[in-house]
Amino acid sequence: MTNVSVIQAQHLQKVYGKKQEKKYTALKDVSFEVQSGDFVGVMGASGSGKTTLLNMLATFDRPTSGTVTIADRDVTSLQGNALADFRAEQMGFIFQDFNLLDNLTVAQNIGLPLSLQGRTVKLTEKVAQIASSLGIKALLEKYPAQLSGGQKQRVACARALINQPKILFGDEPTGALDSKSARSLLELLQEINQQRQTAILLVTHDAFSASFCRRIIFIKDGQIGHELVRQPQQSRTEFYQQILDQLGTFEQ
Numbered sequence: 001m002t003n004v005s006v007i008q009a010q011h012l013q014k015v016y017g018k019k020q021e022k023k024y025t026a027l028k029d030v031s032f033e034v035q036s037g038d039f040v041g042v043m044g045a046s047g048s049g050k051t052t053l054l055n056m057l058a059t060f061d062r063p064t065s066g067t068v069t070i071a072d073r074d075v076t077s078l079q080g081n082a083l084a085d086f087r088a089e090q091m092g093f094i095f096q097d098f099n100l101l102d103n104l105t106v107a108q109n110i111g112l113p114l115s116l117q118g119r120t121v122k123l124t125e126k127v128a129q130i131a132s133s134l135g136i137k138a139l140l141e142k143y144p145a146q147l148s149g150g151q152k153q154r155v156a157c158a159r160a161l162i163n164q165p166k167i168l169f170g171d172e173p174t175g176a177l178d179s180k181s182a183r184s185l186l187e188l189l190q191e192i193n194q195q196r197q198t199a200i201l202l203v204t205h206d207a208f209s210a211s212f213c214r215r216i217i218f219i220k221d222g223q224i225g226h227e228l229v230r231q232p233q234q235s236r237t238e239f240y241q242q243i244l245d246q247l248g249t250f251e252q
């Protein structure tokens, strides 16, 4: 981790509902920073605003007020192709339901972000490289329907990393996995974070997943309620226990 900030969220507010509809304030006033190479978890009860926050940071949606700065650009003002290019260069995404295209092979799915940008130079080579570093080289000619959930999520990770993004966003990426595949994905994310210095922002309601993070932001009713930082000497099991304790105090 470095002291360079890759994400700055300032006074984010998100109100859902158009004029005639009932309005709902999902984010009230959220400010925080993510440093380059950090591994940040976002936790909170269902409906607390986690996905809403991630969608603002990942430029899938715009805040009603406040700003999001990524790699020194105010992304709330980016639009159209400029936004698509910026997103492709800076960020990767993994979701609970994998979002792979069923009619494309694993290799084509992984290479998709490059093909969409018209960057086909060395595509096969790049796909093979990332696939072997994630242990899925043998799957390249298969189709998503032929894969297990854990394998699908590795393919989604490879696709998210093909552009060597500075930031990887995950919204419950272990949500549809069995516990063994979930652990293996979390270990992979930890490795990506440490070896590539990719900043990771992981939304999860699960303390085990969160224990792989270095820092956790707890959202309650659209606001940051608490933060935990894993100390250098602290084991992952100790951090896990601390997260459980924190969740316990939250529910009361």
Ligand SMILES: Nc1ncnc2c1ncn2[C@@H]1O[C@H](COP(=O)(O)OP(=O)(O)OP(=O)(O)O)[C@@H](O)[C@H]1O
Residues within 6 Å of the ligand: 016, 017, 024, 026, 044, 045, 046, 047, 048, 049, 050, 051, 052, 053, 205
């Ligand atoms: N498009 C939308 N229109 C209206 N309300 C919305 C919309 N998206 C989310 N909300 C509301 O905003 C609040 C926060 O939703 P959000 O999806 O961010 O929660 P979450 O913390 O991700 O929950 P979960 O753990 O269930 O995924 C909820 O009350 C939800 O009903």
Ligand SMILES: [Mg+2]
Residues within 6 Å of the ligand: 050, 051, 052
């Ligand atoms: Mg959610």
